Amino acid sequence: MRYSKIPDEAVRRLPIYLRGLLICSEQGLQNVSSRKLSELLRISPPQIRKDLSYFGAFGTPGVGYNTTKLAKQIRGILRIDTTNKAALVGLGNLGSALLRYPGFSAYGLQISAVFDNDSVKIGKIAKKVKVEDVSNLSALTKRGITLAIIAVPADAAQEVADALVKAGIRGILNFAPFYLDVPKKVKVITIDIAMVLARLPYYLPAGA
Amino acid sequence: MRYSKIPDEAVRRLPIYLRGLLICSEQGLQNVSSRKLSELLRISPPQIRKDLSYFGAFGTPGVGYNTTKLAKQIRGILRIDTTNKAALVGLGNLGSALLRYPGFSAYGLQISAVFDNDSVKIGKIAKKVKVEDVSNLSALTKRGITLAIIAVPADAAQEVADALVKAGIRGILNFAPFYLDVPKKVKVITIDIAMVLARLPYYLPAGA
Numbered sequence: 001m002r003y004s005k006i007p008d009e010a011v012r013r014l015p016i017y018l019r020g021l022l023i024c025s026e027q028g029l030q031n032v033s034s035r036k037l038s039e040l041l042r043i044s045p046p047q048i049r050k051d052l053s054y055f056g057a058f059g060t061p062g063v064g065y066n067t068t069k070l071a072k073q074i075r076g077i078l079r080i081d082t083t084n085k086a087a088l089v090g091l092g093n094l095g096s097a098l099l100r101y102p103g104f105s106a107y108g109l110q111i112s113a114v115f116d117n118d119s120v121k122i123g124k125i126a127k128k129v130k131v132e133d134v135s136n137l138s139a140l141t142k143r144g145i146t147l148a149i150i151a152v153p154a155d156a157a158q159e160v161a162d163a164l165v166k167a168g169i170r171g172i173l174n175f176a177p178f179y180l181d182v183p184k185k186v187k188v189i190t191i192d193i194a195m196v197l198a199r200l201p202y203y204l205p206a207g208a
Numbered sequence: 209m210r211y212s213k214i215p216d217e218a219v220r221r222l223p224i225y226l227r228g229l230l231i232c233s234e235q236g237l238q239n240v241s242s243r244k245l246s247e248l249l250r251i252s253p254p255q256i257r258k259d260l261s262y263f264g265a266f267g268t269p270g271v272g273y274n275t276t277k278l279a280k281q282i283r284g285i286l287r288i289d290t291t292n293k294a295a296l297v298g299l300g301n302l303g304s305a306l307l308r309y310p311g312f313s314a315y316g317l318q319i320s321a322v323f324d325n326d327s328v329k330i331g332k333i334a335k336k337v338k339v340e341d342v343s344n345l346s347a348l349t350k351r352g353i354t355l356a357i358i359a360v361p362a363d364a365a366q367e368v369a370d371a372l373v374k375a376g377i378r379g380i381l382n383f384a385p386f387y388l389d390v391p392k393k394v395k396v397i398t399i400d401i402a403m404v405l406a407r408l409p410y411y412l413p414a415g416a
Contacts, residue, residue: 011410015403079409086405093308097301102362103385103402108409147408154310171408173401177311187411189404193381194311195223196399197294200355200379201287201316202219203395 010051014074016041017048021071033064080108085145087113087169089160090152091121091131094175098151099127113145134160141168149173218259222282223315224249225256229279241272288316293353295321295377297368298360299329299339302383306359307335321353342368349376357381
């Protein structure tokens with residue numbers, strides 16, 4: 001794992017900074033200050049400067065960050081300046097939505113393998129990708145696939161994770177609502193949609 | 209908006225602490241230290257203590273936090289100790305997955321209205337909820353609905369958000385990959401799945 005002393009939270013915000021830079025770039029801004037980025041992204045200027053300082057010396061005092069240059073550098077740090085192939089496991093409603101999700105390509109991500117355990121789905125073509133039997137899931141790294149997305153029911157997620165680790169996968173995006181038990185060398189990011197939604201009532205006005 | 213000086217990041221972690229406490233409770237632990245919670249959740253003990261201190265004085269030095277009591281208190285702070293009704297807008301693949309998502313009820317969330325613009329879907333029953341015409345979206349607060357989930361294509365998201373705000377919605381969970389322009393009194397949480405996945409290649413070993 002690279003830059004092991006860099007907090008995950010700083011890495012988490014890098015794609016947010018990238019998005020802010022792309023918006024500034026679209027607005028025709030050649031340079032942007034951390035203050036302007038802050039207004040756009042609602043992250044404080046010192047936080048932005050601190051996060052970026054982990055990865056190098058970017059920007060010029062009084063001028064700010066060069067939008068296209070810093071965007072390119074962040075893409076490089078995140079390693080999304082090349083295409084990364086991902087396997088999608090689970091072609092239910094969520095998996096189908098993910099397969100059709102238009103946002104991945106902007107970040108160099110390509111779903112190039114799809115697995116399911118439903119014999120009706122296996123063998124069919126979904127978005128130009130042939131659906132494979134999940135019980136044949138192996139040797140993904142030989143096919144250049146290093147990432148995986150788990151979109152199976154919660155009770156099958158750990159089993160799938162084990163198979164993915166065996167297949168050489170080193171990064172997993174997990175939609176099952178619990179931590180997966182994997183070796184340390186494998187990075188798991190869990191999106192627990194219910195837990196995100198659970199934060200919303202907090203912000204409701206009293207008596208709502 | 210309550211507790212306006214409390215950072216969003218602390219609120220963001222409350223459901224994570226709640227999950228940790230529930231796990232400890234299931235393990236039969238009556239009390240838990242911030243260190244034990246830290247090991248479970250991979251958030252540092254000082255961070256846990258600081259986050260919780262925004263909301264009150266919890267725990268006893270040398271004993272730790274009472275698992276069931278603190279879980280109850282966090283539910284109260286998040287206002288998920290009662291049922292919160294949500295409207296789902298967009299019944300495509302993602303919307304269908306969300307409607308069938310089993311995790312919401314654990315956080316007191318209930319999708320009690322569904323809207324779409326597809327005449328084939330309108331009038332049908334999906335998970336016991338009748339699909340309504342999105343162009344009739346109004347007066348949701350009269351129906352006790354205060355939250356909404358936007359799962360429509362990106363180019364329709366702002367229009368839907370405007371209608372939701374007009375209908376009295378004060379909290380929105382947004383899956384469209386950009387910031388929605390809403391009045392300050394409305395809280396929007398955006399889940400940009402591509403941006404989360406964009407962090408994974410960072411953790412791949414060199415040359416992967």
